[in-house]
Amino acid sequence: AAHIADDLIDVLFTEEDIHRRLSELAADVERDYEGKDLLIVGVLRGAVMVMADLARSFSRHVEMDWMAVSSYGSGTKSSGVVRILKDLDTDITGRHVLIVEDIIDTGLTLSWLVRNLSSRGPASVEICTLLRKPDALQMSVDVKYVGYDIPNAFVVGYGLDYAERYRNLRCIGTLAPAVYS
Numbered sequence: 256a257a258h259i260a261d262d263l264i265d266v267l268f269t270e271e272d273i274h275r276r277l278s279e280l281a282a283d284v285e286r287d288y289e290g291k292d293l294l295i296v297g298v299l300r301g302a303v304m305v306m307a308d309l310a311r312s313f314s315r316h317v318e319m320d321w322m323a324v325s326s327y328g329s330g331t332k333s334s335g336v337v338r339i340l341k342d343l344d345t346d347i348t349g350r351h352v353l354i355v356e357d358i359i360d361t362g363l364t365l366s367w368l369v370r371n372l373s374s375r376g377p378a379s380v381e382i383c384t385l386l387r388k389p390d391a392l393q394m395s396v397d398v399k400y401v402g403y404d405i406p407n408a409f410v411v412g413y414g415l416d417y418a419e420r421y422r423n424l425r426c427i428g429t430l431a432p433a434v435y436s
């Protein structure tokens with residue numbers, strides 16, 4: 256059987272790189288939320304690995320919940336219109352919420368999600384993403400914690416998929432164009 260890493264043309268971040276960066280972000284979060292309760296919200300499915308490793312980098316207590324969203328629209332570009340497939344189980348009224356993502360590409364999913372969660376009366380809503388692509392910088396969405404800014408290439412691994420594959424790759428790498436063209 257083919258090895259999962261065979262289709263990469265390079266490795267952007269090793270598992271060690273990712274763990275080191277996430278523990279730095281976790282330290283920032285711990286400092287910023289000292290004395291406050293914290294609910295981290297993972298966006299299914301890409302954020303599963305980031306949630307698991309970020310949460311375990313904390314020495315403090317943290318609650319975890321999940322949302323699943325899907326953006327309407329045809330083709331590969333997201334329309335910015337988002338539908339909730341699985342909502343939070345938690346009432347976030349008065350809570351400090353930190354949304355956790357694997358990647359911000361256009362920023363459309365997250366700008367919608369921030370608006371949606373903000374309308375529920377939380378104490379605060381912030382964003383933590385492992386990766387951010389250049390287009391996201393044009394969106395008026397404030398991202399408090401960013402692991403890495405990356406160029407516009409097709410990256411997979413560590414939760415990031417292409418056609419539901421490569422999520423279970425430990426590193427993050429660039430997918431060979433031959434695979435998707």
Ligand code: PRP
Pocket residue numbers: 298299300301302326333356357358359360361362363364365416
């Ligand atoms: C990917 C990624 C982000 C979103 C970013 O999720 O995990 O959630 O796209 O795109 P945007 O900034 O352009 O809105 P996807 O919709 O592929 O679902 P998945 O997490 O299940 O892979």
Ligand code: MN
Pocket residue numbers: 298299300301302
């Ligand atoms: Mn996602």
Ligand code: MG
Pocket residue numbers: 301415416
């Ligand atoms: Mg995806």
